[in-house]
Amino acid sequence: MTTRAQLSRRFATIALSGVFALAATLHAQAEKTYGPGASDTEVKVGNFVPYSGPASSFSIVGKVHDAYARMLNDNGGVNGRKISFISYDDHYSPPKAVEQTRKLLEKDEVLFLWQTLGTASNTAILKYVNAKKVPHLMLSSGGTKFGDDPKTYPWTIPFNPAFATEGRIYARLIKEKHPNAKIAVLVQNDEYGKDIYKGFREGLGDKVSMIVAEAPYDLSDATVDSQMVKLKASGADLFVNLSTPKFAAQAIRKMGELNWKPVHILNNVASTKKTVLVPAGLDNAQGAITANYIMDASDPKWQGEPGMKKFKAFMEKYLPDLDRDSTLPIYAYAAAQTLEHVLRAAGDNLSRENIMQVASNLKDFRPDVLLPGVVMNTSPTDHLPIEDMQVMVFRGDGWQPEGPLLSANAVKQGQ
Known part of the structure; x- marks a missing residue:
C-alpha cells in the first residue's frame, strides 16, 4: 500500500522532471541563434x-x-x-x-x-x-x-x-619542362586577363625574358586571327593561351590553319572539350596542357x-x-x-x-x-578554398592527368 509520504515523493519527482524537461527545452531554444533572413523554418x-x-x-x-x-x-x-x-x-x-x-x-x-x-x-x-x-x-x-x-x-x-595561382602553375611547368622555350602569349584585355597574366609573369621571375611576343585582344573583337598571325611570326615555340572560350576556340582553330605546332598551354576557363575543343577541332587541340580541379562532365572516363x-x-x-x-x-x-x-x-x-x-x-x-x-x-x-590543381594533357578525345597535384602554396613559394 502506497503511503502519503511515498505519493508526495512521487509527485515531487514528477514535478521536478517536468521542471528539468522545461529547462532543457528552454535551453535548446535559447541555443538557436538567428541573423537576418534566418528563422526556425x-x-x-x-x-x-x-x-x-x-x-x-x-x-x-x-x-x-x-x-x-x-x-x-x-x-x-x-x-x-x-x-x-x-x-x-x-x-x-x-x-x-x-x-x-x-x-x-x-x-x-x-x-x-x-x-x-x-x-x-x-x-x-x-x-x-x-x-x-x-x-x-x-x-x-x-x-x-x-x-x-x-x-x-x-x-x-x-x-x-585564384587566377594568379593558375598563372604561376603554368610558369612553373615551363621552367621545369621547357626552360629554353620562346613564349608567345594571347591574353584577354580585361581584369581577368591581367590577373592571370600577372601571376604567370611573377611565376617566371627572372626568366620573364622568355616571353618573345604578346597579343592582347578585347571582348569586342570579332576574332583573334590577326593576333595569332603575329604570335606565330614571332618565332615562338610555346603558346600560352590566356583567353575565354569563344576566343580560345578561334585561336586553336587558327593554329591548325597556320600549321603552327608550338607547345600549347590553355587556361582552365577555356579547357572544356564540348564548348571549346570540339568547335576548334580535336586534331588541333592534341597535346594541349591545362590545370584543372573539377571533372569534365562530357569526358567518358x-x-x-x-x-x-x-x-x-x-x-x-x-x-x-x-x-x-x-x-x-x-x-x-x-x-x-x-x-x-x-x-x-x-x-x-x-x-x-x-x-x-x-x-x-x-x-x-x-x-x-x-x-x-x-x-x-x-x-x-x-x-x-581550392589551392591544388591537376595538370592535364589533351590526348585522343579527352584530358588525361599528368603528374601529381600542384600546390598553390608550393608554386607561390617557388618550390
Missing part, C-alpha cells in the same frame, strides 16, 4: 548573376543553385529549414550589381551572399559588404584579391582557384564515378532542358554542395558570424565532382 541566401546581356550564358550558375535549393527543400530542407535562394540579374554590370546587392541586404534581408558572379561585379560590392559584415561567400570568380587578403576583406571567400552519376541524376530531374555536359552546370553543382555543407555545419546557430566561422574553417571538404585528391580548406588567414 527558413534561410534566405542572396545571389546575382547575369540573366540577361552579353554574359547571360553564365545565368546557368544561378539556375543550378535555384534547382539545388528546390531539391533540398523537396527533401525537408537543411536542418529542418527551407532555403530561399533569391537571385537577381546584374546584367554583368558593376553598378547594377551594387543596386541588386543593396536590395538583397536591405529589402530582402538575406543572411549572406553566395556565388555572386563576375570579377568586376564582385569588386564593385567588396568594400560595401565587408563594411556591413555580411558573409560574401564562394564568389564565382578567381580574382586573386578576393582570397589573398583576408585581413582587409575578412567577410569574403571565393570558390574558384568520369561517367562511372558516383559523384558524376549523382550530378547527372540531379540535372535530369531538376534541369532536364539544360546541357548537363557543359562546364557551368557541374561547376555550379559543386558550389551548391558547398552551400549545403556550410548550412548543415552551422546547425542552429545561423548568425552571420557563425556562417563566416564555418566557411572560414573548412577542413578537407570535397564536393562530389572535384577531381580526385582536390579538397577545400580554409582558415581565418587563408580564404582560398
Whole structure:
C-alpha cells in the first residue's frame, strides 16, 4: 500500500522532471541563434548573376543553385529549414550589381551572399559588404584579391582557384619542362586577363625574358586571327593561351590553319572539350596542357564515378532542358554542395558570424565532382578554398592527368 509520504515523493519527482524537461527545452531554444533572413523554418541566401546581356550564358550558375535549393527543400530542407535562394540579374554590370546587392541586404534581408558572379561585379560590392559584415561567400570568380587578403576583406571567400595561382602553375611547368622555350602569349584585355597574366609573369621571375611576343585582344573583337598571325611570326615555340572560350576556340582553330605546332598551354576557363575543343577541332587541340580541379562532365572516363552519376541524376530531374555536359552546370553543382555543407555545419546557430566561422574553417571538404585528391580548406588567414590543381594533357578525345597535384602554396613559394 502506497503511503502519503511515498505519493508526495512521487509527485515531487514528477514535478521536478517536468521542471528539468522545461529547462532543457528552454535551453535548446535559447541555443538557436538567428541573423537576418534566418528563422526556425527558413534561410534566405542572396545571389546575382547575369540573366540577361552579353554574359547571360553564365545565368546557368544561378539556375543550378535555384534547382539545388528546390531539391533540398523537396527533401525537408537543411536542418529542418527551407532555403530561399533569391537571385537577381546584374546584367554583368558593376553598378547594377551594387543596386541588386543593396536590395538583397536591405529589402530582402538575406543572411549572406553566395556565388555572386563576375570579377568586376564582385569588386564593385567588396568594400560595401565587408563594411556591413555580411558573409560574401564562394564568389564565382578567381580574382586573386578576393582570397589573398583576408585581413582587409575578412567577410569574403571565393570558390574558384585564384587566377594568379593558375598563372604561376603554368610558369612553373615551363621552367621545369621547357626552360629554353620562346613564349608567345594571347591574353584577354580585361581584369581577368591581367590577373592571370600577372601571376604567370611573377611565376617566371627572372626568366620573364622568355616571353618573345604578346597579343592582347578585347571582348569586342570579332576574332583573334590577326593576333595569332603575329604570335606565330614571332618565332615562338610555346603558346600560352590566356583567353575565354569563344576566343580560345578561334585561336586553336587558327593554329591548325597556320600549321603552327608550338607547345600549347590553355587556361582552365577555356579547357572544356564540348564548348571549346570540339568547335576548334580535336586534331588541333592534341597535346594541349591545362590545370584543372573539377571533372569534365562530357569526358567518358568520369561517367562511372558516383559523384558524376549523382550530378547527372540531379540535372535530369531538376534541369532536364539544360546541357548537363557543359562546364557551368557541374561547376555550379559543386558550389551548391558547398552551400549545403556550410548550412548543415552551422546547425542552429545561423548568425552571420557563425556562417563566416564555418566557411572560414573548412577542413578537407570535397564536393562530389572535384577531381580526385582536390579538397577545400580554409582558415581565418587563408580564404582560398581550392589551392591544388591537376595538370592535364589533351590526348585522343579527352584530358588525361599528368603528374601529381600542384600546390598553390608550393608554386607561390617557388618550390
